């Protein structure tokens with residue numbers, strides 16, 4: 001499938017699918033306090049919509065703010081303006097830009113998965129458990145209470161099984177599974193990161209250069225996994241500098257530079 005660079009030129013299926021994310025007027029200015037309060041207006045009036053099962057690629061020159069959009073939606077950066085309404089799996093509408101810390105944690109456990117180029121691994125936790133923990137977190141969030149001690153061994157066993165399956169699919173050597181990923185190569189860490197994000201279905205997948213450190217074999221696995229996530233109904237927003245990966249997974253592209261002007265026409 002070729003990515004379609006025109007704004008809102010989605011597939012018919014995407015047009016019929018329920019809307020998952022509606023971002024309007026997203027704005028972000030960085031203030032550099034160590035540079036005398038220098039202000040960098042990076043995002044202004046960003047609008048985008050994502051339907052279940054579609055993948056939108058953010059494209060455009062370096063430094064334009066693509067990663068900043070992702071970080072605002074994931075709650076790593078506070079946005080200055082706008083709203084980003086996410087329709088959750090149980091049909092609620094949550095503004096990602098206004099969610100408080102507790103709500104953000106819950107959203108990250110159940111609804112939103114984020115892959116960046118960098119894995120922020122907890123020391124001494126094995127690669128297997130970095131992935132399996134996400135399954136347990138999602139289950140605890142689904143039950144809206146911590147998992148009790150009696151249920152834990154069985155849940156942990158099935159979470160580790162799911163983690164093993166995905167790590168094997170991503171060709172991470174089994175000899176590494178019980179080791180903490182801190183000393184892994186860039187590509188190995190990236191694969192743990194991808195497995196952690198994709199081991200449970202997400203309403204919204206945020207992928208910031210997920211193939212940056214992958215070899216050709218694992219890029220193909222990544223493409224398969226993203227297409228399967230779309231098929232399950234995840235809405236995917238991604239930055240893919242690898243054009244082959246982008247063309248294989250994206251249903252349309254948005255260039256932030258063109259976004260503002262075109263969005264004004266569309267609304």
Ligand SMILES: Nc1ncnc2c1ncn2[C@@H]1O[C@H](COP(=O)(O)OP(=O)(O)OP(=O)(O)O)[C@@H](O)[C@H]1O
Pocket residue numbers: 030040042061062063064065066067068069
């Ligand atoms: N935490 C920050 N503090 C100050 N400036 C920042 C911060 N994060 C990003 N920027 C600036 O915002 C601009 C946009 O950065 P961003 O990483 O979002 O761009 P990008 O489009 O993703 O670039 P690339 O394609 O090179 O990854 C850059 O000029 C960057 O220096």
